[in-house]
Amino acid sequence: MGHDDFATEPVRGLPERPPLGEELLWQGRPDALALARDAFKVTWVAGYFVVLAIWRASAVSDGSPASVIAVMLPYLVIGLVACGILYLMAWVQARATVYTITTARVALRIGAALTVTLNVPFKQVGAATLATKRNGTGSIALETLGATRISYLVCWPHVRPWRFAKTQPTLRCIPDAARVAKVLADAAETRISEPTVARVMPAMAMAAE
Incomplete structure (x- = not known):
């Protein structure tokens, strides 16, 4: 029988149910x-x-079609196998990943072998950068605030490339990235602009003298 490693998730992509109101x-x-x-x-x-x-x-063959094919074929086969392995690795990573945007945070459930869930509250995001391709796929990188260190190696490839000193968690290669970026921007703006209401405990009545 098959076994779903994520069957215990109360909500797909999240380690626990979101708080009330999220x-x-x-x-x-x-x-x-x-x-x-x-x-x-x-x-x-x-x-x-x-x-x-x-x-x-060009360096080894005698110029005849048969000789050219005989020399080139092994390299092309090795290249095809290498590309197939790389695509398989990318497919496994994609299948194991769930990106989530809520009204309060961005969550990344990532990792094919070692699965981790990274929660990034909107109030810890200093900036978000969108990079898109011609076909509409793109990546949204999150620049976090504070001194919290995020491991580049643990999060790769779900990070902005070459940002080692300050790792930026990234929703990588997602379809329709511009629309997702708008959802993220609207949710973050709404969350950050919410007023903070301080809860004041009622003062105890003083006993009459």
Whole structure:
């Protein structure tokens, strides 16, 4: 029988039920092909093996079609296998990931082998950066406030690339990223602008003399 590792989640993508008054606004995950290209650099790997195969064919073959194919084929097969492995890794990462936006926070359930859930309240977000591709997929990076340290290695690839000193959790390679960014911006603005009401305990009546 199959076993769902996340069957115990009270709410998909969250370790516990949201507090009273907190509502889910959006949930999603990375697009596997976009993640393979952006994080695992599968396009660069494919290009490398194509260039390597052409270079070896020009240096070793005698120029005949049969000789060119014989020289190039092993490199192209190795490149295809490497790209297939990278895409499989990206697919597994995407399947294990759930990004959540609520009225109070952003939550990232990430990790294929070691699963962690990262909660980022809106009041700890200093800025959010949107980067989109032509097909509409994109990434939303969150710049957090305070001295809290987030491990780059533990969160990769769900981080903004090359920001090691101050890791930025990122909703990476999500479809329709511009719409999701608007949901995030509207929710954060609403949350941050809510007035804080201090709860004052009633004073005890003094006994009459």
